[in-house]
Amino acid sequence: MRYKVPLALLATTLSTGVFAQTQRRLITDSVNETRLHRLAGNTRHEANASNDQGAVADELPLEHMQLLLRRSTDTQAAADKFVQQQHDKNSPLYHHWITAAEFGRTFGAAPEDVASVKSWLEAKGFTVNTVYPSGLMIDFSGTAAQVRKAFRTEIHKLNVGGESHIANMSDPEIPAALAPAVRGVVSMHDFKPRPMKRPRPAYTYGSGNSQYQAVTPGDLATIYNLNPLFAAGITGKGQTIAVVEDTNLYADSDWTTFRKKFGLDAYTEGSLATVHPKAAIGVNNCADPGVARGGDDGEAILDAQWVSASAPDAAIVVASCANTRSTFGGLIALVNMVNSANPPQVVSISYGECEALNGDASNASFNLIYQQAAAEGVSVFVSAGDEGAASCDAGASGASHGIGVSAFASTPYNVAVGGTDFADTYHNTNSTYWSDTNSATFTSALSYIPEIPWNDSCASGLLTSYFGFTDPYGSSGFCGSSTASKDGLLGVSAGSGGPSGCATGTPSSNGVVSGTCAGYAKPDWQAALAGVPNDGVRDLPDISLFAATGVYGHYYVFCWTNKRAGGGSCSGAPSTWSGAGGTSFASPILAGIQALVNQNARAPQGNPNPVYYSMAATHGTCNSSDGNAADSSCIFYNVTEGDISVNCSGTVGCFGATITANQRRQTANGSLSTSSQSYSPAFQASRGWNFATGIGSVNAYNLVMQWNQ
Numbered sequence: 001m002r003y004k005v006p007l008a009l010l011a012t013t014l015s016t017g018v019f020a021q022t023q024r025r026l027i028t029d030s031v032n033e034t035r036l037h038r039l040a041g042n043t044r045h046e047a048n049a050s051n052d053q054g055a056v057a058d059e060l061p062l063e064h065m066q067l068l069l070r071r072s073t074d075t076q077a078a079a080d081k082f083v084q085q086q087h088d089k090n091s092p093l094y095h096h097w098i099t100a101a102e103f104g105r106t107f108g109a110a111p112e113d114v115a116s117v118k119s120w121l122e123a124k125g126f127t128v129n130t131v132y133p134s135g136l137m138i139d140f141s142g143t144a145a146q147v148r149k150a151f152r153t154e155i156h157k158l159n160v161g162g163e164s165h166i167a168n169m170s171d172p173e174i175p176a177a178l179a180p181a182v183r184g185v186v187s188m189h190d191f192k193p194r195p196m197k198r199p200r201p202a203y204t205y206g207s208g209n210s211q212y213q214a215v216t217p218g219d220l221a222t223i224y225n226l227n228p229l230f231a232a233g234i235t236g237k238g239q240t241i242a243v244v245e246d247t248n249l250y251a252d253s254d255w256t257t258f259r260k261k262f263g264l265d266a267y268t269e270g271s272l273a274t275v276h277p278k279a280a281i282g283v284n285n286c287a288d289p290g291v292a293r294g295g296d297d298g299e300a301i302l303d304a305q306w307v308s309a310s311a312p313d314a315a316i317v318v319a320s321c322a323n324t325r326s327t328f329g330g331l332i333a334l335v336n337m338v339n340s341a342n343p344p345q346v347v348s349i350s351y352g353e354c355e356a357l358n359g360d361a362s363n364a365s366f367n368l369i370y371q372q373a374a375a376e377g378v379s380v381f382v383s384a385g386d387e388g389a390a391s392c393d394a395g396a397s398g399a400s401h402g403i404g405v406s407a408f409a410s411t412p413y414n415v416a417v418g419g420t421d422f423a424d425t426y427h428n429t430n431s432t433y434w435s436d437t438n439s440a441t442f443t444s445a446l447s448y449i450p451e452i453p454w455n456d457s458c459a460s461g462l463l464t465s466y467f468g469f470t471d472p473y474g475s476s477g478f479c480g481s482s483t484a485s486k487d488g489l490l491g492v493s494a495g496s497g498g499p500s501g502c503a504t505g506t507p508s509s510n511g512v513v514s515g516t517c518a519g520y521a522k523p524d525w526q527a528a529l530a531g532v533p534n535d536g537v538r539d540l541p542d543i544s545l546f547a548a549t550g551v552y553g554h555y556y557v558f559c560w561t562n563k564r565a566g567g568g569s570c571s572g573a574p575s576t577w578s579g580a581g582g583t584s585f586a587s588p589i590l591a592g593i594q595a596l597v598n599q600n601a602r603a604p605q606g607n608p609n610p611v612y613y614s615m616a617a618t619h620g621t622c623n624s625s626d627g628n629a630a631d632s633s634c635i636f637y638n639v640t641e642g643d644i645s646v647n648c649s650g651t652v653g654c655f656g657a658t659i660t661a662n663q664r665r666q667t668a669n670g671s672l673s674t675s676s677q678s679y680s681p682a683f684q685a686s687r688g689w690n691f692a693t694g695i696g697s698v699n700a701y702n703l704v705m706q707w708n709q
Contacts, residue, residue, distance in 0.1 A: 023071070023072065023075050023106075023108065023109070023110040023111070024072040024074060024075070024110060025110040025112045025113055026070065026072060026109075026110065026113050026180035026181040027112070027113050027116045027117075027177060027178060027180060027181050028177075028180075029176075029177040030177060031120060031175045031177045031178065032175060032176070032177060033175055035175065035176040035177070036152065036173045036174065036175060036176060037173060037174055037175070037176040037178075037179035038171050038172075038173050039171055039172045039173065039174065039182070039183075039184040039185065039360075039361065040171055040360065040506045040516075041171070041184075041359055041360035041361070041505060041506035041507075041516075042168075042171050042172060042184050042185060042187075042188075042359045042360060042361050042362075043153075043167075043168060043169070043170055043171050043359075044167045044168075044189050044191055044357070044359070045357065045510035045511060046158055046160045046165065046167065046191065047156065047158060047167040047168065047169050047170075047189070051158040051159055051160050052156055052157075052158065052169070053156065053157035053158060053159050053164075054156060054157055055144070055154050055155065055156050055157075056144045056155050056156065056157055056166055057144065058143060058144055058145035058148075059143055059144070059145070060143060060144040060155065060166075060325075061141065061142075061143055061325070062141065062142055062143065062144060062147060062155070062188065062324075062325050062326045063141045063285075063324040063325060063326070063327075064129065064139050064140075064141055064285040064324045064326065064327050064332065065139070065140055065141065065142075065185055065186070065187075065188065065324075065326045065327060066137055066138070066139055066185070066186040066187075066326075066327055066331070066335075066365065067117065067121070067137065067138040067139075067140060067182065067184075067185055067186075068136065068137055068182070068183040068184055068185070068186055068361050068364055068365050068368070069108075069109040069113065069114065069117065069135070069136045069137065069138065069181055069182060069183060070109065070180065070181050070182060070183045071107065071108065071109045071110075071136065072110070075107055075108075075109075078106075078107065079106075079107035079371065079375075080371075082106075082107070082375065083371055083374050083375050083413070083606075083607075084524070086374070086375065086606060087374070087525075087606055087607055087610045087611075088610075089708070095377070095603065095605075095606070097375070097376050097377030097604060097606065098375055098376060099341070099376065100132075100133040100134060100280065100338065100339040100340065100341075100343075100372065100376065101133045103133070103134055103372050103375050103376070104132070104133045104134045104135035104136070105135070107134075107135075107375075108134055108135020108136050109135050109136055109181055110181075111135070113181035114131060114135055114138070116178065116181070117138065117178060117181060117182060118131060118138060120175070120178060121138065121140050121150075124142075124146060124149065124150035125142060125143075125146045125150075126140045126141065126142040126146060126150070127140060127141045127142065127283075128140050128282075129141060129279070129282050129283035129285055130279040130280075130281060130282035130283060130285060131281070131282065132279070132280070132281075132335065132339045133280055133281070133339050134338075134339055134368070134369075134372055136368055137335065137365070137368070139279065139282070139283075139285050147168070147172075147188065150174075151168075151172035151173060151174065151185070151188075152170075152172065152173040153168040153169060153170045153171065153172045153173070153188070154168070154169050154170075155167070155168055155169075155188065156168075156169050165189065165190055165191060166189060166190050166325060167188065167189035167190070167191065168188040168189060172184070172185055172188065183360075183361055183364050184359075184360060184361025184364070185361055186327065186331070186359075186361050186362050186365045187326055187327060187328075187359065187361075187362055188326055189326065190323070190325050190326065192246065192323055192328050193328055193330070193351040193352055193353040193358075193408065194351065194352065194353065194394055194395070195296055195298075195299035195350055195351055195584060196299075196350045196351065196352060196383035196385060196386050196582045196583045196584040196587070197298060197299050197302060197350070197386075197580055197582045197584040197585075198386055198456075198493060198549045198580055198581050198582040198584075199549070199566065199578075199579070199580050200549050200550045200555045200579035200580050200581065201456075201488050201549060201550065201551075213430075213434055213444065213445075213553055213554050214442075214554075214555060214556070214557045214574055214575050214577075214579060215445075215546060215554055215555065215556050215557070216262055216441070216442045216443060216557060216574060217262040217263075217264060217306075217309035217441075218262060218263070218439060218441045218442060218443025218445075219443055219444065219445035220306075220309055220310065220546075220589065221309075221310075221443075222443060222445040222446070222447065223445050223447070223448055223449055223546070224310075224448070224545070224593075224697065224698060224699065224700045225448070225699045225700050225701040225702070226310060226593075226596075226700045226701070228701045229596055229700060229701050229704055230267075230312070234596050234599055234600050234704060235267055235269075235270075235311065235312050235313035235314075235596070235599075236270070236310075236311030236312065236313045236314030236592065236595040236596055236599060237269055237313045237314070237599055238599060239311060239314045239315065239345050239346065239595035239598055239599055240314065240315045240317060240344040240345055240346070241307050241311060241314050241315070241316055241317065241344060241345070241346040241347070241348065241588075241591055241592065241595050242317045242318075242319045242337060242344040242346070242347045242348070243300065243303035243304055243307060243316070243317070243318055243319065243347075243348050243349075243350070243588055243591075244319050244320075244330045244333050244334050244347060244348070244349045244351075245289075245296065245299065245300040245303070245318055245319065245320040245329075245330060245333070246289055246292055246296055246320060246321065246322070246323050246328060246329035246330045246333075246351075247289050247290070247291055247292030247296040247297045247299075247300050247320055247329075248274055248288070248289060248290055248291055248292075248297065248300070248318070248320055249274060249291075249297060249300055249301050249304065249318060250291050250297045250301065250560065250561060250562035250565070250567070251561055251562075252272060252274075253561075254301050254305075254559040254560055254561055254570060255272050255301065255304050255305055255308070255316075255559075256272075257559045257570045258305045258308075258558065258559040258570075259305075259308060259312075261441075261442070261559070261570075261574060262309070262441050262442060262574075263440070263441035264308060264309065264312045266312075267312035267313045268313075269313040270308055270311075270312050270313045270314060270315075270316070271315045271316065272304060272308075272316050272318070273315070273316070273317050273318070274317075274318040274320060275317055275318070275319055275320075276288050276289075276319075276320060276321055276333070277319055277321070277332075277333050277336035277337045277340065278336060279336050279339070280336070280339045280340055280341070285321070285332055285336070286321035286322075286329075286332055286333060286336055287321060287322040288320075288322065289320050289321060289322035289323070289329055290322075291562070292322075292323070294565070295562075295565040295566050297560075297562055297565065298560050298562065298565060298566060298567060298578070298580075299350055299351075299584055300318055300320070301558065301559070301560050302556070302558045302560070302580065302584060302585060302588075303318075303348060303350055303584065303587075303588045304316050304318055304588075305558050305559065306556065306558070306585050306588050306589050306592075307348060307588035307589065307591055307592045308592070309589065309592065310588075310589045310590075310591075310592030310593050310595075310596070310700070311591075311592035311593070311595040311596060314592065314595045317344060319333040319334070319337055319344075320333055321333040321336070328351075330349065330351055331365065331366075331369075334347065334349070334369055335369055338369055338372050338373045338376065338378065339372075343373070343376055343378050344378065345377070345378065345379065345595065345598050345604045346378070346379045346381070346591050346592075346594050346595050346598065347373065347378060347379070347380045347381065347591070348381045348382075348587045348588040348590075348591035349380070349381070349382045349383065349408060349587065350382075350383045350582075350583070350584040350587050350588065351383070351408060352382070352383060352385050352391070352406035352407070352408040352409060353391075353406065353407055353408065354391035354392035354394075354401075354404045354405065354406055354407065354502075354511065355391075355404060355405060355406070355407040355410060355500065355501060355502040355503050355513075355517075355519075356392055356401070356404050356501070356502040356507045356510075356511050356512060356513055356514075356517065357392055357510070357511050358407040358408075360504060360505065360506065362407065363407045363502075363503050363504065364504070366407060366408055366411055367411040367412075367413065367503070367520070370411045370413035370414045371411075371412075371413045373413065374413045374606045374607040375606075376606075377603075377604035377605070377606045378604065378606065379415070379591070379594050379598075379604070379605055379606060379607065379608050380413065380414040380415065380607070381414065381415045381417055381587045381588070381590050381591040381594065382406075382408050382409040382414045382415065382416055382417065382587060383406075383408075383409065383417055383582070383583035383584055383586065383587040384405070384406060384409045384416040384417055384418045384419070384495065384496040384497060384540050384541040384544075384583050385405065385406045385409065385495075385496030385583060386419070386493060386494070386495070386496060386547075386582045386583055386584075387399075387492045387493070387494065387496055387646065388455065388457065388492060388493075388494035388495070388496060388497075388644040388645060388646040388672060388682070389403045389404070389405070389496065389497060389498040389644060389645075389646075389672060389682040389683055389691065390402070390403065390404065390492050390646055390648070390672055390682075391404045391405050391406045391496055391498075392404040392511040392512070393492045393511075393646075394492065395492070396491070396492050396668075397490050397491055397492075397647075397668050398490065398491070398492065398646070398647045398648050398649045398667075398668025398669075398670075399492050399646050399647070399648035399649075399653075399654065399668075399672050400648060400649050400650040400652065400654070400668075401510075401511040401512050401650075401652060402512055402513065402652035402653035402654075402672075403498050403499070403501065403513065403653050403672070403674070403682055404498065404501060404502065404511070404512075404513055405496065405497070405498045405499070405500055405501070405540050406496060406540075407503065409496075409540060409541070410500040410503060410519070410520060410538055410540055411503075411520060411538070412520055412521075412523040412538055412609075413607055414607070415542050415543060415590065415607070415608055415609055415612070416540040416541040416542050416694070417541060417542070417543055417544065417545065417583055417586045417587040417590050418453075418495045418496060418497055418540070418541030418542075418543070418544035418547075418583060418586065418692075418693050418694055419453070419454035419494070419495025419496075419544055419545070419546070419547025419548070419581070419582065419583045419586050419693075420451040420452065420453060420454050420495065420544045420545060420546050420547060420548070420639060420693055420697055421451065421452050421453065421454045421455070421546065421547075421548035421551070421552055421554065421642075422449045422450070422451060422452070422546065422548070422552065422554050423449070423450040423451060423452045423552075423624075423625070423627075423641065423642075424449055424450065424552075424627075425552035425553050425554070426452065426462055426466060426552060427450070429627075430553075432446075432627075432628070433445065433446055433447060433449045433627070433628070434446060442573075442574050446628070447627070447628040448627065448628060448630060448637070448699070449627060449628075450624050450625050450626070450627035451544075451546070451624045451637060451639050451693075451696075451697055452639060452641050452642035452685070453494065453495055453544075453639060453642045453643060453644045453685055453692040453693050454494060454495040454546075454547045454548045454549075454581065454644075455493075455494040455495070455551075455642065455643065455644050455645070455646075456488075456489060456491065456493035456494060456548075456549060456551045457479075457489060457490075457491060457492065457493055457494055457645070457646040457647050458472060458478045458479040458481075458484035458489040458490055458647050458669075459472045459473065459478075459479055459645040459646050459647040459648070459670075459671040459672060459681070460472065460494070460642065460643060460645065461642065461643050461645070461681065461684075462641070462642045462643075463478065463489065463551070464477070464478040467481075467483055467484075469481065471656070472645070472647070472656075472671050473647075473655060473656025473657070473669060473670050473671040473679070474656045474657075474658055474669060474670075475658040475667075475669065477656065477669065479647045479668070479669035479670070479671070480658065480667070480669040489551070490647055490668060490669075491646075491647070492646045492647075493549070493646070494644040494645075494646055495541070495544060495547055495583060495586075495644055495692070495693065496540065496541065496583065496644070497539075497540050497541050497644055497683055497690075497691040497692055497693070497694065498539070498540060498682070498683065498691055499519055499533070499535050499537045499538070499539050499540075499691075500519030500520045500537045500538040500539070500540070501513035501517055501518075501519045501537070502517035502518070502519070503518065503519050503520045503538075504516075504517070504518050505517040505518050509652075512652055519536075519537035519538060520537060520538040521536065521537065521538070522535070522536055522537055522538055522539070523538060523609070525609055525610040525613045525614065526538065526539065526609070526613055528613065528614075528617055529613045529616055529617050529688075529689050529695070530617070530688040530689065531686065531687070531688025531689035531690055532688075532689045539689075539691065540691070540694070541693065541694040542609055542612060542613075542694045542695060543590060543612060543636075543694055543695055543696070543697065543698060544586065544639065544693035544694055544696060544697055545585075545586040545589055545590055545697050545698070546585070546586065546697075547581050547582055547583050547584075547585055547586045548581045549579075549580060549581030549582065550579065550581065555579045555580065555581050556579065556580055556581060556585050557574045557575070557577045557578065557579050558577065558578055558579075558580065559577055559578070560577075560578045566578075590698075593698065593700050593703065593704070594608055596700065596704050597703070597704050597707050600704050600705070600707070601707060601708070605707075611707060611708050612695060613695070614708075615635055615636075615703075615706065615707075615708075616635070616636050616689075616695045619635050619636075619706070621634070621635075621636040621637065621638035621688075621695065621696055622634035622636070622637050622638065623637075623638055623640055623687070624637035624638060624639045624640065624641075624696060624697065625640055625641055633702060634699050634702060635698065635699055635702045635703050635706060636695050636696045636697070636698055636699070636703075637696045637697045637698070637699070638687060638688065638695070638696040639685045639690070639692065639693040639696045639697070640685050640686060640687050641685055642684070642685050642692065643681045643683060643684040643685060643692055644682070644683055644691070644692045645671050645672050645673070645681035645682055645683070645684075646671075646672050647668050647669060647670065647671065647672070648668060648670045648671065648672045649666040649667060649668040649669075649670060650666060651676055652676070653672055653673055653674065653675075653676060653682065654666075654670040654671070654672060654673065654676055655670055655671055655673040655675065655676055655677070655678065655679050655680075656669070656670040656671055656679065657669055657670030658670075
């Protein structure tokens, strides 16, 4: 059942009540092409002289750019309040989910403004492909020459670390008369977000110090208490979960093999489909991407497999669109689904880019589409990231941009899913929590296992202690040791968390929260929970689940046969299959658990965060360190030991980095800190909510059965 009160009351409320028609025209002047407005914060930092390879050809097509519109402050406030009341049990609007068309009619830009902007684009020679039902986004296409003439910015070729890219070399400009109704162009470049998947490294010390345990679906069901739900028939029946991708699967048979190997094929209603969501109106902008280069299909298959592990009877939809020269295919797929007549009940996204690099307009586009999804009853789960608190340093050997979070995960309308590891190896209690033998479906976990933050960096306080060092930082600390270097522990690799810092505005230093940057305001539902800092901004993550890559011996297995991209054989024991970690796994798994909630509640739930935080405040949390001695009534396991600090260099939020012999640069053996002058790890686990793991992890049975009580 989608609505809890008559639709007539909803229509009356939207048209005459608290949310009366507030769409006010913002474009009041005639367009004068000599009076311009710069759309600040929409140039990639890589678009600089050192990378510049010259302008692209004038005729180069730029397909399906997304122009984000702005609504009046009154309409914005009304939309915010409406979604808040949809999630308030004491409001008469509780769970009044609306359609994309209703959202657009009530909370979109003024129709006159939409028409004015559309006319300007067409007058400049662009093809307007789609004006979305939300009334807040226009899909348009053109050439590099048309972009240069209309937006006063050139598209150039770039060489970035040996890779070829294109990007606008300056912020776009538009006529000042249009500026009140235009937020910006989501992107005019081909840099794409990164998947939150971390392949399992070949750690050299594992066989001597830990018992390797590949985590399987049966283990997951034991550890997070899914089995009683499955036994009761709460398996995701009737639920559709979309995983958002920019690629197709390499082979659907990999999903089938995974389910058969681990006994999930016993849940016969579970299904898999790949779709390319079309735009609701206008020209279709979602092309079949095929199997994308670069291994993103590895991300897609693990998403599809592990969401099925937690919701084995759900309909799993791989929603994929091809990347264009200017737009991430996953964003096109997401926007098209949310603007469709039948959006999925649950969505998982395992991609990201830090706020300070993503750009003002792109940040705003995710905030908008997630808000619209929440208004329609769709639950959106997003990987918090795999870089600790240094999301602007993905892939680096050390952090240098200070504290930053993923723009894909930091909005108030999605669940940001962080990552944990298991603490049994650190405490030498493997035999307490794992059987020496596997079941027929390769299950060996015996119970819930105490958790610590996932952290593969030498700056981890626990790894520092584990290897016999006193301090993580400095030339004599763990990060300055040959052990850390030899074992691959110099790198930005940990579950992500931190405060939103650059959701809006423009940084004065590339990739650093600075300049006019500001974070999203803290939602009321987050502010009420003990441990959440009084910092005035949205804090990440919300919930965390296991996401480790094997540094303590535990990691996920999945079936991925694309050997050219890094996959392998799916024959034989699962321990020989592909292994990985990262919040790429945690997000779809939690999305699957939400499908169980929906099935049991017999209705979609919109943004789950208000319920998570309310339940944590009302019922409290258990200490994860209690492990199998934790109370059986626990809903959340508060992670209290460890941190997500990563190694760093430079002067931004880095403590203890030493200078090389030639005195020219710091080495990446400092520790990311909230202060450059003293050691304050960013960030530590603690009692109550914390930046390392949020509320903590879940007991799925108790979460589902006590949902919203």
